[in-house]
Amino acid sequence: GNSVTQMEGPVTLSEEAFLTINCTYTATGYPSLFWYVQYPGEGLQLLLKATKADDKGSNKGFEATYRKETTSFHLEKGSVQVSDSAVYFCALSAPPNAGNNRKLIWGLGTSLAVNP
Amino acid sequence: ETGVTQTPRHLVMGMTNKKSLKCEQHLGHNAMYWYKQSAKKPLELMFVYSLEERVENNSVPSRFSPECPNSSHLFLHLHTLQPEDSALYLCASSQLAGGGGETQYFGPGTRLLVL
Numbered sequence: 407g408n409s410v411t412q413m414e415g416p417v418t419l420s421e422e423a424f425l426t427i428n429c430t431y432t433a434t435g436y437p438s439l440f441w442y443v444q445y446p447g448e449g450l451q452l453l454l455k456a457t458k459a460d461d462k463g464s465n466k467g468f469e470a471t472y473r474k475e476t477t478s479f480h481l482e483k484g485s486v487q488v489s490d491s492a493v494y495f496c497a498l499s500a501p502p503n504a505g506n507n508r509k510l511i512w513g514l515g516t517s518l519a520v521n522p
Numbered sequence: 523e524t525g526v527t528q529t530p531r532h533l534v535m536g537m538t539n540k541k542s543l544k545c546e547q548h549l550g551h552n553a554m555y556w557y558k559q560s561a562k563k564p565l566e567l568m569f570v571y572s573l574e575e576r577v578e579n580n581s582v583p584s585r586f587s588p589e590c591p592n593s594s595h596l597f598l599h600l601h602t603l604q605p606e607d608s609a610l611y612l613c614a615s616s617q618l619a620g621g622g623g624e625t626q627y628f629g630p631g632t633r634l635l636v637l
Contacts, residue, residue, distance in 0.1 A: 440625070449526070449612050449628035450565075495565070499624070509578065510626060512565040 408433045412496045412513035419486055419520050427481040427516045429470075429496035437498040439463075439472055439479040440510070444493045453481075453494070486520045493517045525549065528613050528629035535603065536637055543598040543632045545613030553618045554596040555626065556588060559610040571596060572618060603636045610634070 413428040431437065438457040442450040454463030459474035468483045481494060496513040526547045535541050547554065556568040570578035571590040585607075587599040596613055610633050614626040 442628075447630075449528075449630045450614075451628065452625050455625065509567055509570065510565075514562075514564055 408437070408498060408500050408511045410496050410498055410511050410513040412494075412516055414514070415493075415517040417516060417518045419518070421488055421520055421522050422485045423520075425481070425483040425486045425490075425518070427494055427496075427518070429479045429481065429513060431477050431479065431496075431498050431511075433477075433498055433500055433511075435500060436474075437500045439470070440497045440499070441468070441470055441479070441481050442495040442497060444495065444515070446492070450495060486518070488520045488522055491518055491520045526613060526615055526627050526629035528611075528632050530632060531630065532633045532635075534635045534637065535600070537603060537605075539603075540599070540601040542600065543611055543613075543634075545596040545598075545629055547594055547596075547613075547615035547627070547629075549615055549617075549627060551615040551617045551627070552593055553616045553624075554590060554593075555614040555616075556596065556598050557612040557614065559612055559631070565612075568598075600634075603634075605636050608634055608636045 410431050440455045441453040443453045444450045454465040456463040456472035459472055462471045470479050470481045472479055493515045495515045497510045499510050529544050553572045555570050558566040558568055567580055568582045569588045574590050585602050589597040610631045612631045613629040616624040616626045
C-alpha cells in the first residue's frame with residue numbers, strides 16, 4: 407500500500423544552519439508529494455508540493471525535489487531561522503485512478519527547534 | 523474571515539456531554555475533511571465529504587457523527603466520548619479536480635479534552 411516515512415525528530419539547529427528533513431515514500435503509480443508545516447498552536451499549512459518526477463517545490467526558502475528513482479522528497483533549507491521552529495509533515499496523494507479517493511497519506515511529522 | 527475557520531478553539535467536556543465542533547470554509551471548495559491529531563501518531567483521516575456527500579468514513583466510532591449541510595460548513599457532533607478521544611481535531615477543505623494532487627487547506631483546529 408501507500409506509505410510515507412520521514413525522519414524522526416526532534417531536530418535542533420542553531421540559526422543559519424542547513425536543514426534537511428528526509429522523506430521517502432512507497433506508492434503505486436505517480437503520486438503527488440507535499441510538505442506541510444504546523445506552527446505552535448495552529449493547523450497545518452501547505453509549505454510546498456510537487457506533482458511529477460523531477461519537479462522541485464519551493465517556498466519561503468525551503469525546497470524539495472521529487473525523486474522517482476529514490477522515491478524521496480527531502481526537505482531542505484540553506485539557512486534556518488528561529489521562526490522556522492515548527493512540525494513538518496511529508497504527505498502523498500496517490501493518483502485518483504488508484505481507487506483511493508485521493509486522500510493524503512501522512513508521515514508522523516518531524517519537530518524542528520531553531521535556537522538563536 | 524478568510525480560509526478555514528473552526529470553533530471552538532478549545533473544548534473541555536465530560537464523558538456524558540454532547541457537543542459539536544464547527545468548521546467553515548470561505549474558499550469555495552467542494553470537499554471537506556475531519557482529521558484527528560494525537561501525539562506520536564500519524565494524522566488520522568476521519569471523514570471526507572465531497573459535494574456534501576460523505577465519501578469516506580474510516581471506521582470511526584459512532585460517538586462521532588459528522589454533518590455537512592452545505593459545501594461551506596461541516597460539523598462534528600460528539601456524544602459519550604472517552605478520555606482517549608482527547609486530541610486536536612482538524613478540519614480541512616480542498617477543490618477536487620480531475621487530476622489529483624489537490625492541496626488541502628486546514629483550519630486551526632479544536633483542542634478537545636475529555637474528562
